[in-house]
Amino acid sequence: MIKLNGIEKMTNEQKYKYMLILLEGQLSSEKNDLANLSNAAAIIKAVMDKLNWAGFYILRGNALVLGMFQGLPACNRIEIGKGVCGTAVATKAIQCIENVNEFPGHIACDSASNSEIVIPIIIGDIVYGVLDLDSPEIGRFSKLEEKYLVKFVAKLNQYIDWSKI
Numbered sequence: 523m524i525k526l527n528g529i530e531k532m533t534n535e536q537k538y539k540y541m542l543i544l545l546e547g548q549l550s551s552e553k554n555d556l557a558n559l560s561n562a563a564a565i566i567k568a569v570m571d572k573l574n575w576a577g578f579y580i581l582r583g584n585a586l587v588l589g590m591f592q593g594l595p596a597c598n599r600i601e602i603g604k605g606v607c608g609t610a611v612a613t614k615a616i617q618c619i620e621n622v623n624e625f626p627g628h629i630a631c632d633s634a635s636n637s638e639i640v641i642p643i644i645i646g647d648i649v650y651g652v653l654d655l656d657s658p659e660i661g662r663f664s665k666l667e668e669k670y671l672v673k674f675v676a677k678l679n680q681y682i683d684w685s686k687i
């Protein structure tokens with residue numbers, strides 16, 4: 523059982539370090555990838571404040587297909603190159619969007635979202651999907667969040683067999 527006691531007293535960096543500890547605990551105690559990704563999304567949503575959506579899209583052919591997430595129901599499929607998520611896949615680059623309302627082609631699954639960060643999930647040369655976080659606050663995501671979310675995905679990559687999700 524995950525304990526979040528005292529988290530409100532932590533700095534953001536302490537929270538993000540704790541998030542990685544929780545993830546390691548989950549991944550080292552369970553082998554099922556679906557369970558692990560479900561709780562990975564839940565860990566992010568529980569620990570990072572000011573989020574309205576956190577989850578995964580998994581690449582299937584030319585489309586990202588909705589994976590495990592926390593938040594309101596979201597778009598089922600996003601084509602490569604479309605929206606913030608599809609752009610992260612097309613460019614193989616992190617997308618940190620201060621104000622999604624100014625991002626051409628942003629896909630508004632939840633109208634509460636005002637900023638977004640998307641970390642592509644890449645091993646070697648192969649893109650397997652993305653980790654997507656949305657916030658109602660403009661400019662919610664900085665280099666600090668990016669640093670720890672990259673570590674979060676790197677940790678997932680050690681355990682998850684993305685080709686079988």
Ligand code: SME
Nearest residue numbers: 596605606607628629631
């Ligand atoms: N806003 C994303 C779509 C996914 S939702 O945020 C969950 C995008 O533009 O790709």
